Amino acid sequence: MIVQTTAFAAARSRAHGPTAALWHAVELHRHPSEVDGACELTLCGSLARVSTDETWPVAARDVCPACLTLAR
Known part of the structure; x- marks a missing residue:
């Protein structure tokens, strides 16, 4: 069985x-070190700069509600 x-x-x-x-x-889809600082397409369709210093979900108030829903 593959998980x-x-x-x-x-x-x-x-x-x-x-x-x-x-x-x-x-x-x-790649190792986090390969995307650190790069702009990537987010779950909601925006472009954003990846930060491997932060973990998802971010403990902040300014979080995209669409990404929160789609990442569940």
Whole structure:
């Protein structure tokens, strides 16, 4: 039996106009060291810079609600 788990990394988006910067989830398909600092597509469809210093889910108030739901 194969058990597959999905790993997520935390990524920080940039503020654009009236939109605040948020923490997002990125599904990892590579080793975390290969994506640290890179912009990746998040679960909700935004582009955000991956930070391996933070773990997902991030213990912050400014977290993307769509990513929270999709990462469950």
